[in-house]
Amino acid sequence: MKRFDLSLYLVLDPDLCRARSMVETTRAAVAGGATIVQLRDKAAGTAGLVETGRALMSVLEGTGVPLIVNDDVEAAVAIGAHGLHVGQGDMPAAEARRRVGPRMILGLSVETEAAVRAVDPAVVDYVGAGPVFATQTKPDHEPPTGFDGLARLVALSPVPAVAIGGLKAEHVAPVLASGAEGLAVVSAICGQPDPEAAARLIAEAIRDCRRG
Secondary structure, eight states: OOOOOOSEEEEEOTTTTTTTOHHHHHHHHHHHTOOEEEEOOTTSHHHHHHHHHHHHHHHHTTTOOOEEEESOHHHHHHHTOSEEEEOTTSSOHHHHHHHHOSSSEEEEEEOSHHHHHTOOTTTOSEEEEOOSSOOTTSTTOOOOOHHHHHHHHHHHOSSOEEEOSSOOGGGHHHHHHTTOSEEEESTTTTTOSOHHHHHHHHHHHHHHHHHO
8 A cells, every 4th residue: 555645745946955955955844744755856867866866765764755756767766766756748657657666656747627537546646736826946837727726626636636836835725625635835845944944834734724
C-alpha cells in the first residue's frame, strides 16, 4: 500500500531557493510540516537532478516524507525517489508507470475536465489540479480554474487531488472546501525568509480547517 499525505505539498524552485538551497529549504519546510516534496528543476538535466535528489533523500530519511521527481524518469529511478510527477505535455502516464514500476507513486497534472476524465486510477495515484491562480513559476499553464473550477476537477477525479497554482496560507480553507486533499505551494515556502515558519503557518491552517 502506497502511503502519502498530500496536505502540504512543497514544489521546489531552484531560483526561489537560491539563497538557501533546495536541500536546506526542504529541511526547514519538513520541520515546519511539509508532507511531501517535489524536486522540479527543468534546467538541471538528469545528472543535476540525481545529485540534488540524493541529497534530498538523505535529508528526508526517517521523516516519512516522500520525494517526488518532476518529469525525469531516469533521475527518479537513479535517485531511488518515492515517486514521479508528469504533466500533460510530458511522457504519457501509462508509459511513465511502465518505466517506474508498480511501487513508485505517480502523479499527473490535470488542467481540464477532459484531462481528469482520462485519468486511469490503475496507473495514476494522485492528480495535481489547477492552476487555481496564474503563477509565474509555470508561465505556460492553462487559464486559471479558480476555486469553482478546482471543485469540478476534484469531483471528477478518480484519485486524490492536490490543488496547484499560486496558493498560499490564506487559501487553505477554500482549497479544502473544494474536496482537494491539500495544496501544492512554491513561493509560499521557497524563498521565504523563514521556510520553516512559512510551512508551519500553512500546516497549522490545514489542521485548524480539518478540526472545523
